[in-house]
Amino acid sequence: MDADTLGGIQQVTHTLAQGLAGRGYDVHVIGLHRAADPFRYVSRPLYRQHVINRSSRPSRFERRRLDRVLGRIGPGFAVLTSPGVVSRLSGRLPGRMRLIGQYHGSYAHARICSHLGAIRRHYGELDQAVFLSEDDAWLFSEHALLPNTWSLPNPLTIWPGAISSLEAPRVLGVGRLAGVKRFDRLISAFAMASAPPWELHLIGDGPEEERLRAHARREGVEDRVVFRGRLPASGMSREYLAASIVALSSEHEGLPLVMLESAAHGVPSVAFDVSGGVRSAGGLLAPPGDVAVFADRLDTLMRSYDERRRLGAAARARAETFGLERVLDRWEQLFAHMTR
Missing domain, CATH: 3.40.50.2000 (Glycogen Phosphorylase B;)
Incomplete structure (x- = not known):
């Protein structure tokens, strides 16, 4: 339109x-x-x-x-x-x-x-x-x-020459801070799964920011949920390289570029199983809306560097087809x- x-x-x-x-x-x-x-x-x-x-x-x-x-x-x-x-x-x-x-x-x-x-x-x-x-x-x-x-x-717009070390204790969420992205569910899952020094960085802006900040306070992770605002597309490669996990909590998606871009950087992802496109992009999946299982998938990756590296390599190999x-x-x- x-x-x-x-x-x-x-x-x-x-x-x-x-x-x-x-x-x-x-x-x-x-x-x-x-x-x-x-x-x-x-x-x-x-x-x-x-x-x-x-x-x-x-x-x-x-x-x-x-x-x-x-x-x-x-x-x-x-x-x-x-x-x-x-x-x-x-x-x-x-x-x-x-x-x-x-x-x-x-x-x-x-x-x-x-x-x-x-x-x-x-x-x-x-x-x-x-x-x-x-x-x-x-x-x-x-x-x-x-x-x-x-x-x-x-399609993927770029193919990075470098991949993430997967060592930083950082989960990345990317998207407009609006209802359909359900970052409230991501914050809840992060609170259930993580302990310091892990942080959740949210990249994007939108009408839900204040509500999400309040939700992070209620979940007890206000000091570890970082609202980064909107960043230029040219800076996103740097963000993927600095992350160890990408999380996608949307109610619905077609084929999210965030999953493809993170995979190209060797970063494993966790997402709700909401479409064939999400499944084709790879990553650990949770039943739609099941925050407890989503938190368990996050916890699996947070606890195991070897699992992050294994799934990140598989995701990058799959991303080549995109x-x-x-x-x-x-x-x-x-x-x-x-x-x-």
Whole structure:
């Protein structure tokens, strides 16, 4: 819907755009409306960017502006990045475009919100429906009756030359401090599992920060939960190298980049088992919402350097399959499949 908000869909969009442009494709990133707080993902983009509407609400001029932008683009592929985009543009894109509908969430999340209904209504009419894991593609094929599913993971943006020593007593949580990330559960699990000198560092900002600080006080770990605020993407490699465990406590995720990035740095992760994407990224898993089991998984890694090193090495080996060049190869395989 907008292309420049700080978020996972936007990051993946710009990463893929830059990668495909680097392979010689004429790539255009189109935001249907302007971001309230624009974030720059690529310092020197090889692709072109367009904003259709200055407002977040549809306007009577939107169709004309969109037609004008699309009129300057030749035949090719239109990648629609969410159910909202697919619904809003249904029937409005030129016939020379082959339409690919992405979904960056999981089937488990889609079925408890409006997304599954939107996917059922519109994605079967597209040339291809793309999901983040084979597990989720199969579930959508079976339960949304889609004949056109395909799986393509999110790509890693970097491949670090160094890996973490896994010696620092630090657990890392990364994400917006908002309800869906459930950092309250992470703080509770950390309090159950750890003892000094272990610390939990939370990287991100958001509306839940004061509530989470109060929760840390109630759990008795206020002095060991460090709120770091939002950090630039360029500084995240340093944070992974300084961590020994990454923890993901979200209610729902598609394929979280945090798990892939930490794995690339040799850092093992603990997460709730909320999607096929989470399972494909590796790590120790706990049943969704089960804080006690999550705490037990954290405790296992905190107590054993050898286990951290073993799981970190396995995670890094698995993360190689999510490297940008490999994911771009898979996108080109999809393009070839669609044009056969």
